[in-house]
Amino acid sequence: MKKGIIIIMLFISISSCKNDDDVMPNLVANKEFVFALVSSQEECDFLISQGVNCSQSINFLDHLNARIIVTDIANAGTYTLNENTITITIDSPGDAENPMIFEANSDFSELIRVSDGSNDIWKLQIEGVSPWDL
Numbered sequence: 001m002k003k004g005i006i007i008i009m010l011f012i013s014i015s016s017c018k019n020d021d022d023v024m025p026n027l028v029a030n031k032e033f034v035f036a037l038v039s040s041q042e043e044c045d046f047l048i049s050q051g052v053n054c055s056q057s058i059n060f061l062d063h064l065n066a067r068i069i070v071t072d073i074a075n076a077g078t079y080t081l082n083e084n085t086i087t088i089t090i091d092s093p094g095d096a097e098n099p100m101i102f103e104a105n106s107d108f109s110e111l112i113r114v115s116d117g118s119n120d121i122w123k124l125q126i127e128g129v130s131p132w133d134l
Contacts, residue, residue, distance in 0.1 A: 026063050026081055027081075027104070027108040028060040028079075028081060028086060028104070028108060029060050029061075029062055029063045030060065030061070030062065031059075031060050031124060031125075032057055032058065032059045032060070032124075032125040033057065033058045033060075033110075033111050033122040033123060033124055033125060034055050034056065034057045034058075034122060034123060034125045034131040034134070035055060035056045035057070035113075035120055035121070035122040035123075035131070036054070036055045036130075036131035036132040036134070037053065037054055037055055037056065038054050038055075038132055039132050040132060041130060041132075043132075044130075044132070051072075052072065053069065053071070053072045054131070054132075055131040055132075056068075056069055056070045056071070056122075057069045057125070057131075058088070058111075058122065060079065064078050064079070065077070065078055065079075066078065066079045066088050068088060068090065068096070068100065070096055070097075073094070073096065075090045075091070075092065075094070075096050076090070076091050076092075077089050077090040077091050078091070084103055084104040084105075084106075084108075085101065085102070085103055085104075086101070086102045086103075086104060086111065087099050087100075087101050088100040088101075088102075097115055097116050099115065100113065100115050100116075101113075101114050101115035102114065102115075102122065108124070109123065109124045110122065110123055110124065
């Protein structure tokens with residue numbers, strides 16, 4: 001009888017124990033990544049005078065929602081994170097690539113856009129630093 005109780009207690013202990021290391025943290029939530037379309041403030045000023053954006057951006061608003069600005073168009077969508085692969089599905093179909101897929105580097109400071117074949121590197125935005133200076 002004692003053997004049965006020990007086995008049941010062991011099963012309960014194993015099944016109710018959750019290791020925090022088993023759940024991968026969301027390393028992009030509440031962060032912004034940018035891709036500079038120019039290499040200087042002067043180039044940016046010129047583009048803006050022509051009505052064109054200087055950079056593209058992705059804001060990961062929380063653990064599910066994202067806002068993407070590509071070629072001056074703001075898009076809303078949701079995203080999933082699977083290890084270092086991020087898949088963004090845009091809510092409204094249009095001219096934007098859908099889904100957009102990125103591979104993150106090991107410390108999640110850069111995202112490589114792989115879905116369009118460009119392998120453009122989007123960098124973690126640092127407050128007060130222009131995208132072309134990252």
